[in-house]
Amino acid sequence: MTGLIIVLSAACKVAAAQDLTDFMMKDGWRWSGIEKGINGSESSYDYWLDGDTVIGGKSAMKVFRLHTRSEQQPRYAGAVMQEGKSVFFCHAASQEWHLLYKFDVEVGDVLYVRYLGDYIVCRNDGQAPTDEQEYAYLRADSIDHVLVEGTPLRRIAFSMWFNEQTAEEDPFAHVNWVEGIGSSTGLLDVCPNLWPSSYGHWMTAITDSNGKTLFTKEDFWSTIVGIAQKSLVMSNRHASELYDLQGRSVQSGSMSAGNADLTGLPRGIYVVKSEEGTRKVAVK
Numbered sequence: 574m575t576g577l578i579i580v581l582s583a584a585c586k587v588a589a590a591q592d593l594t595d596f597m598m599k600d601g602w603r604w605s606g607i608e609k610g611i612n613g614s615e616s617s618y619d620y621w622l623d624g625d626t627v628i629g630g631k632s633a634m635k636v637f638r639l640h641t642r643s644e645q646q647p648r649y650a651g652a653v654m655q656e657g658k659s660v661f662f663c664h665a666a667s668q669e670w671h672l673l674y675k676f677d678v679e680v681g682d683v684l685y686v687r688y689l690g691d692y693i694v695c696r697n698d699g700q701a702p703t704d705e706q707e708y709a710y711l712r713a714d715s716i717d718h719v720l721v722e723g724t725p726l727r728r729i730a731f732s733m734w735f736n737e738q739t740a741e742e743d744p745f746a747h748v749n750w751v752e753g754i755g756s757s758t759g760l761l762d763v764c765p766n767l768w769p770s771s772y773g774h775w776m777t778a779i780t781d782s783n784g785k786t787l788f789t790k791e792d793f794w795s796t797i798v799g800i801a802q803k804s805l806v807m808s809n810r811h812a813s814e815l816y817d818l819q820g821r822s823v824q825s826g827s828m829s830a831g832n833a834d835l836t837g838l839p840r841g842i843y844v845v846k847s848e849e850g851t852r853k854v855a856v857k
Contacts, residue, residue, distance in 0.1 A: 600624070600634065601782025604760040608642065608774040616642035618774075620760045626652050628663050629670065636662075636761070650692075650761065658752070662761060664690050672697050673763060676727055676752040684711045684731075692761040709735050711748065711764055719751055721788060727752040728793075733764050749793045754779060757793035816844045 603621040610616075618640040626635050633654035639647045651665045658677035661670040672695040675684060685696045687708040701710070711731040718725035728751045732744035746765045749757045756763045758775055765773060779788040815823050 599781065602787075603780045604755060604776060605778050605780070606759050606774055606776045608640075616640065618642075618759075620650065622653070628652055629668055631661075631670065633663065638761075653760075662689070662692070662694055664692070666690065670697075671695075673761070674750060674755070676729070676750065678713045678729060680713050680716055682713045684713075685709075686711060686764050693763055693766075694761075695763060709733055709745070709764065712744075719792060721751070721754065721792075726754065731764070751788070751793065754788050757790070 600622055603619055605617065605619050608616050608618060618638065620636055620638050622634045623637055624635045626633050631654050633652040635652050636650045637647045638644075638650040649665050652663045653673065654661055654663075654670075658675065659672060660674040660676075662673040663670050671689055675695060678684065685699070685701055685708060686693055687696060696708075701708075711733055713729050714732050715730045717728050719728045720726075728749060731748050731750070733746040733748060734744050748764045750763070755776070758765055760776075762774060775790060776788075776793065777790050778786050780786050817823055
């Protein structure tokens with residue numbers, strides 16, 4: 574496992590300075606991506622927000638898409654709206670809201686996902702489906718924060734499992750969500766394709782209404798991370814230990830499974846070790 578460098582600020586009030594509830598709902602934002610077929614062919618796709626709408630009494634933003642593989646002209650995909658830490662999607666062919674993202678999950682939480690037309694969304698009731706053959710579930714394995722325009726946004730790393738798999742087996746895939754940004758696989762696809770033999774897709778860039786790049790594919794998986802508070806959240810399955818670069822234990826026994834309190838550490842580079850691997854932590 575490659576080392577993950579976590580950058581922590583000595584100030585702990587960064588996150589409270591800005592309300593990020595509507596960070597994703599920006600008119601003119603564009604999500605660009607690549608889709609690769611099993612025959613090796615590649616095509617591009619774009620989603621963008623353009624204009625307001627009201628559906629079922631809910632104020633929302635219209636989403637349009639253009640897919641070079643199957644479309645010559647942009648088409649209306651549906652609408653998105655955000656309530657608290659959850660983002661919802663209404664397909665163009667319906668008037669029903671479906672859970673798209675839930676950014677307030679904690680490590681170990683599970684979300685069930687399924688197809689909604691051309692898109693992949695979460696189940697509203699949070700339960701395993703009993704009437705659908707094609708579904709998967711996402712398990713939140715770790716949570717940190719990544720800096721976007723100087724603002725720390727919550728990043729959730731999920732492992733993806735199919736309905737016939739068990740947690741003891743290797744996951745089918747991994748996907749990252751960033752609050753206010755979306756998924757590493759696309760705005761309206763919260764995880765990789767549920768047909769593993771068909772094709773893959775991933776985000777390449779997110780730009781604002783002026784064409785400025787805000788986020789890239791690499792940022793979803795970046796090893797440079799900003800933490801809003803002096804706490805490192807790892808998987809709750811393993812305890813961790815902290816060492817300095819000379820290999821001396823500096824917080825042995827004080828890092829419980831799931832959370833590591835780094836308050837009071839002097840500036841410097843540290844190494845976090847657990848059964849999951851090794852991470853480097855830069856305390857500034």
